Amino acid sequence: MKGVHSNNSTVYYLAVLRAVLPDTVYQYHFGGDPLDIPRLSHEEMKKFYYKFYHPSNARFFTYGDLPLENHLKLIDEMILSKLDHNPQVKMISKVLDQKAWESPKEIVTKCRPDPMAPFPDKQTAASLCYLLCDIDNIYESFVLSIIGKLLTTGQNAPFYESLIRSNLGMDYAAGTEFWDFTKQTFFSVGLQGIHANDCQKVKEIILKTFEKVAEEGFPQERIDALLHSIELSLKHQPGGFGLHLLMAIQGTWNHDGDPIGVLRINDNIERFKKELSENPNFLKEKVRKYFIENTHNLYFIMTASEDYLTEYTAKENALLSEKTDNLTPEEKEKIYQQGIELRDYVDNNMDASCLPCLDVNGDISRKMVTTNLNHSQISSIPVQISPQPTNTVVYFRSFIHLAESDLPKDLKPYWPIFCELITKLGAGSRDHKQMDQEIKMRTGGLVARSHLRENIANLDEYQTGVLFYSHCLERNLEFMLNLWSDIMNHLRYDEDEHLSQIIKMMASEGTENLAHGGHSFAMIRAASTLKSSGAFRETCSGLSHIVFLKKLAEKNDINDLREKLITLGKLVFRKESMKIAINAEPSTIDNSLTHFEHFLNQLPSGGSPGINKPGESIKYPIEKDFKKEHFVFPFNTNFVAKSILTVPYDHPDHAKLRIMAALLTSKYVREEIREKGGAYGAGASINQGGILSYYSYRDPNVVRTVKVFDESLAWINSSDSFNQQSLDEAKLSVFQSVDKPITPGSQGTRQFLDGISDEVFHKYRLRLLDVTLDDVKKVAHQYLGAEVPHRYAVVGPKNDELSEDNGWKVIIDSDSIL
Known part of the structure; x- marks a missing residue:
């Protein structure tokens, strides 16, 4: 979680959530506070797990065109039938309501300075937040979501006019929106990139804006435009539709509301239009009720302080001392041995054969799929032209x-x-x-x-x-x-x-x-x-x-x-x-x-090169010496990358490299860097242009991570590193992307934007399917050797191990990047 706390906006967002709902479960950091996590005992963690993680407290969501009966049968056989129903689990996990305050509150807190801030003296953010209705009040939540969008979205929104155009700050503060995932919804609006002395001005602007809206309301054309966007969104088919559907209902559903009611958007729209036509002051009255007359409001201020990092480090050191100073040599040895035991446990390949899995040869088609495309000139x-069922x-x-x-x-x-x-x-x-x-x-x-x-x-x-x-x-x-x-x-x-x-x-x-x-x-x-x-x-x-x-x-x-x-x-x-x-x-x-x-x-004409006459590509000087760059930023963790030049998409080796990258990700890089090294994430990938890249995300290590990247070839050379099952799993992970459904509105984009025809794409799919273990080893030897052109880059905190003596170019002044 230290990586999360490197980002001031995320710190701000989470602090607002805790501050608006301080007497509920939201007072706790849902990912764990880095200063609290070390105090958690193993027994406490197990108790928490057994208390809440039970099928009686679960919700199951399926989406697609496969028979639902099979899903339900499997859920029952594999999960529900194995454990007794326990209604108490659901009761104890119920989120309680925050008691409304009788008067407004104000909180001021600190954060780390941002060296990338264009104006170093303007590193304060301030927001006014209001507790609103319960999330299971579906129609009221719908109305408040519309009000939230009308207040803040677009260049004609009242708060865009009053806050953004005030020239007091850079942008809306983090979390400026209608919050509809908590048990009780709330609304937050504010400004970031302001001077600490302007906080009161920002608050006055927000209050005056609410007063103005309650008096004048919203122009009908803005309401019509928002309703149009909702209508269009119901017809537009985005990628990952099922996931979007789940995200839309999960907030209400998790708090025992009606998930189907959330999806009856047309009913809510018709009711909204009816109430608006019958009562011209409908939205004005809502604004007055929920914002002007609402005593449960919080003015939250966070300002950058040079003392923040010093104070935070002192807390970390105190916590470390608390955990280690009183340990006996025997206790330290026990902890060390437990660490070795954990490492050995992670190193041992667990048997995944008990898990359901697709069959690469049987479930992935080798047939060519064609896109319905016509080509013409106007x-x-x-x-x-792609004729499609676009709704x-x-x-x-x-x-x-x-x-x-x-x-x-x-x-x-x-x-x-x-x-x-x-x-x-x-x-x-x-x-x-x-x-x-x-x-x-x-x-x-x-x-x-x-x-x-x-x-x-x-x-x-x-x-x-x-x-x-x-x-x-x-x-x-x-x-x-x-x-x-x-x-x-x-x-x-x-x-x-x-x-x-x-x-x-x-x-x-x-x-x-x-x-x-x-x-x-x-x-x-x-x-x-x-x-x-x-x-x-x-x-x-x-x-x-x-x-x-x-x-x-x-x-x-x-x-x-x-x-x-x-x-x-x-x-x-x-x-x-x-x-x-x-x-x-x-x-x-x-x-x-x-x-x-x-x-x-109607379009203008001119003499620039035509679409079929690409201008000459520029030849940049390619440095012969391998290059390592460290960009110093005040983050708690690092972002580490290594890039290697290989071959482009249509080369026979590209498909082999893509499978190799997936294999490295799942069986080596992720295990070594995330599971053992403590990074949030890590992996390897190859782009269409032939750049093979390793990366780690919010990584506490750098030198060890680079070593892991560099030892990929040695890992592949190890005879017991991976097998046919590992290769098949890598292919499945690649085909999850390659064969993902393409919506009607996106059909033909691969051809149009990337120049990849159905024939070329089909040939590439077959190459992916036909990759063998020997192919992986051969391309690894050819492209992962030290002599192949490669570069490193690190974005993260100051690190004495990354010095010029060790071959690193350290960039402290961000302006020198240009």
């Missing part, structure tokens, strides 16, 4: 190619920023607020991002550009395309304050992403000098990008930023470099194509 623009939703993707060689060097750091910004600005006759409102009213959102496509046959070739994505109901297709047309023809850069605020929010989000997923940044950095596409990926989404955002927010030179964005827009928005993909109902394809033809005819 106004000389390549169009991929009356139209899905649109467009890729505009801009070769890296056509991108001026001084504009490269701005490229990912431009791609993310373009759907958040005004366009045509609409300012950014009007644009945001129209997007919500007509679509499921407009998304633009930088896209890098690796050549599947050549390590040195890749294609760069911007990817656009959106979906809408069929009746709104013309409106959606008009929005994209306005963006590509008449994007507006004239709202300076808004532009400045977005950059601050992006910088804040980047810092959050580093704390949450530092292993991804370490992998990108380690690969950045192995091949040219890796260098471009580092610029667009690596540590360099986060540091650049921080400096941009500090600089706040909007005029310079505007000029660069305008220049990039002129380079990008040219239809000769475009291709598009459409997924829609077969019966509406012809009508959809008419709208797309009108859309394409």
